[in-house]
Amino acid sequence: MADHILVVEDDPRLAEMLTEYLEQAGFRVSSAALGRDALDMLARPQQPAFGAVVLDLMLPDMDGLEVCRQLRANVDTPVLMLTARGDAIDRIVGLEIGADDYLPKPFEPRELLARLRAILRRRRSDEPAGGQGPGRQALRFGRLEIDADAHAARLDGAPCELTTYQFDLLLALAQNAGRVLSRDTLMELVKGEQIEAFDRSIDVHMSRIRAAVEDDPKKPRRIITVRGAGYLFAKVQD
Template identity: 60%
Template sequence: MSAPQVLLIDDDHRLAAMVATYLSQNGFVLAHEECGLAGLQRLAQAAPGDFSALLLDLMLPDMDGLEVCRRLRALPQPLRSLPVLMLTAKGDPLDRVVGLELGADDYLPKPFEPRELLARLRALLRRPTLADPAADDAVLRFGSLEIDPGARMVRIDGVERPLTSYQFDMLLVFAQRAGRVLSREHLFDVLKGGSPEPFDRSIDVHVGRLRAAIEDDPKSPRRIITVRGAGYVFAKVQDA
């Protein structure tokens, strides 16, 4: 099996060299582009499956990482589902939340330890296995909602609803545990392989984005329901 290839979009050449060396020692191949447009072109020209993940800096010379993420999520499959780990030197939590809302799967503040980067990257790449413990590709149906694990596709009334890789895995976790209340801590552990930091809002942000994609009225959700003080529950019976 060939080593997974990761694309880094960052204009810091010293950081890129450090990341390339460390990842190569741990079974990865790193490709590097220093600006957003060149990175998007590299992805668009690659064969399907060439890249396993994207490491994306928030601050780039031609466009910010948020715009890169926005454009990536508008590309056809399988590119739009590429896992994205956003790197940010800015300390404002709002930047991280906005990044998640635009389709990033996780974020890592700079400066970071290479071991933490590796751990976050491995967590992103193993998420489908965690999210699908039964390894069952059977289509899951809840009213007009269809979840196809094999094709990693979601449809409502036969129309595809685009989701990021993280959002799809979260929906699969919910669907496979329909009717059970899932705490934020449990979701974080299953999807990210660890415990959330205090005040980490990433799970809530992803739930909000997932609701926007699959609910008729995200402000009054009928599929993913909040259980105050406990977490979320995915409705077993769905009319819509």
């Protein structure tokens, strides 16, 4: 069954263009022009549930960042954020509150489609294949457990609050523990393809991951920055 996408965009021409383009690409598409309508639609039982949300940052009734914040408090549906604002701080805040990726306006529809497919591909790769044999063994590093099948990380048994993209970054690092991974390598491992992205987006996500898995994020012991090279996941056995 085709993935069901929710497009939250108040510009009727752009919303219509996105709907037609995504439908031609094989998706089911619903749309909302207001943030409140989008939250109501996401709260309703869907069969199947929405596979992803394409969310405009500028909405007439409420800020798209607030929509993302409320959405993330209730569901883990992936979010691709659209922004016409030039200030990078809006993109950083969007990533910090739970958006999985962002795309600045104006954009090429093909790039939006590529990013959306990358988000959905990551989500499908994280879902266990029921009845297809034993699942992958969870990775354990002392008090930290990273369960790929459950798409969950736990510290001392308590769940770590991470977005889909942040968990995938953590998993990629853990699967390559002891190796320095550049930002480009991490993006390629997680997205499955290289897509031009905001230079510091990886750093923002790493900050959020550290907040979730480190005892003191300002003095990280698990996720180490190697200046000029990238990031290293240390095999801490505390």
